[in-house]
Amino acid sequence: MNQHRQEQEDYEDDEDLDDEDQQEEEMDDEDEAQQDPRAAREQQGAAASANVAANVPQLEGYDRAELIGQGAYGMVFRGRRRESQEVCAIKHIAFGENNMEGGVPCAVIREISLLRELDHPNVVRLIDVIQAQPGGLYLVFEFVDYDLKKYMDAQQVSEDPMQRRGLGPAVVKKFLRQILEGVRFCHTYRVLHRDLKPHNLLISADGQRLKLADFGLARLSALPAGQYTHEVVTLWYRAPELLLGATRYSASVDVWSIGCIMAEMATGYALFPGRSDIDQIFKIFQRRGTPSTHSGLWPGVEQLPHFNAEFPQWSARSIADFVSLETFGNDQNAIDLLERFLQYDPDTRIGCRRALEHPYFSTA
Secondary structure (H helix, E strand, O other), rough: OOOHHHHHHHHHHHHOOHHHHHOOOOOOOOHHHHHHHHHHHHHHHHHHHHHHHHHOOOOOOOEEEEEEEEEEEEEEEEEEOOOOEEEEEEEEEOOOOOOOOOOOOOOHHHHHHHHHHOOOOEEOOOEEEEEEEOOOOOEEEEEOOOHHHHHHHOOOOOHHHHHHHOOOOOHHHHHHEEEHHHHHHHHHHHEEEOOOOOOHEEEEOOOOOOEEEEOOOOOEEOOOOOOOOOOOOOHHHHHHHHHHHOOOOOHHHHHHHHHHHHHHHHHHOOOOOOHHHHHHHHHHHHHHOOOOOOOOOOHHHHOOOEEEEOOOOOOOHHHHHHHHHHHOOOOHHHHHHHHHHHOOOOOOOOOOOHHOOOOOHHHH
C-alpha cells in the first residue's frame, strides 16, 4: 500500500500545471496570483496568448471563434466554414523573419504531407491548407471536441489526484480498438507516428469516435531502415529502445506507446511517469525488470549506445502487479495483451494487426 501511495504521489507531482491548479480553484483569482507566483505567471501567459491571438488575421471564408489550444508551432482556434457551416479547427502557423527555421517548419511540412495521404476514420482529417498574408499558414482540420487527456479528466468524480479512476473496461476496449485501427493504417503506409499520447488522441463529443492527431513528429520508415533521431515521443510513452539511444527502430515504438496508453486508460494514472530520461528508464526497469541478454528479457540490449552495465538490477514482475485485473473487468486477455505491448525486445512486441486479432477483442 505504501508503494502504491508513493506512486500516486509521484503521479500527482508530475501532473500538468492545469491539473495542479484544479486544487486551488476555491481561491479567489486575485488572492491566488498574490500567493502563488506560478499562478500569476500563468495568468500573464494567458493574457499574452489572448493578445497574440487578437493579432492573428482572420481567414477568408471562415469565421474564427475562441482560442482552444496552443502548441510549439502555432495557435488553434475553433472556427466555422461559411459556405458549408461546418465547424472546424483552424491552426495558424506564423513563419518568416521570426522563425529560426527561416520558413515553414519541417514538422509542419511533414504533418501536411502525411495527412494529405492518410484518409481513415481514426485519423484526423485535414480539410484545407491556406497561405496566410503576409507570412504564415493556416491548417484547417475537422473539429473534434476533446483529447483523451481532457476526456479522462472529465470522467473524474473527485478533484483529488489521489482518487483518479480509469474509464471502465468497455470504454478502454472501444478506444483501444480505434487506436490500433488508426495506427495499423499508418503502419500499412509505412508511417511512424512517433508521438502517441493522450493529448494527441481526439475524442468526439458523444465519446464514440477516436482519432489520431498531431503528426508533427511522424515520418516515413525507410526500407532498409535508415538512422532516425531517438529524441521523439513524449517521455512517459517513449519506448525503451529510444531511451537507450537507438537510431534504428521500427513501428514497435508506436506499439509501446499504445501499451502505456492502454494502462493509463484503465487506471487513470500514467504507467511510467518519469521526471527525466534516466528516471524514465529506471521506472520501466523497476516494473519490467532490468533487461540483459543473460536474463533473456532483451537479447542484444547491451549494444545500445546508452546502456550501462552498472544499471541497478531489478527483477522482472508481472504487469498485473501495477495494472490490476479488476480495472479490465477481470479479463485475463487484457493483461496478456498489455504484456505483449510492453515487451522489451522490439522484435517480439506484438504488431497492431495481430493485436486486433487477440482474444481480448473477441468479446464486446
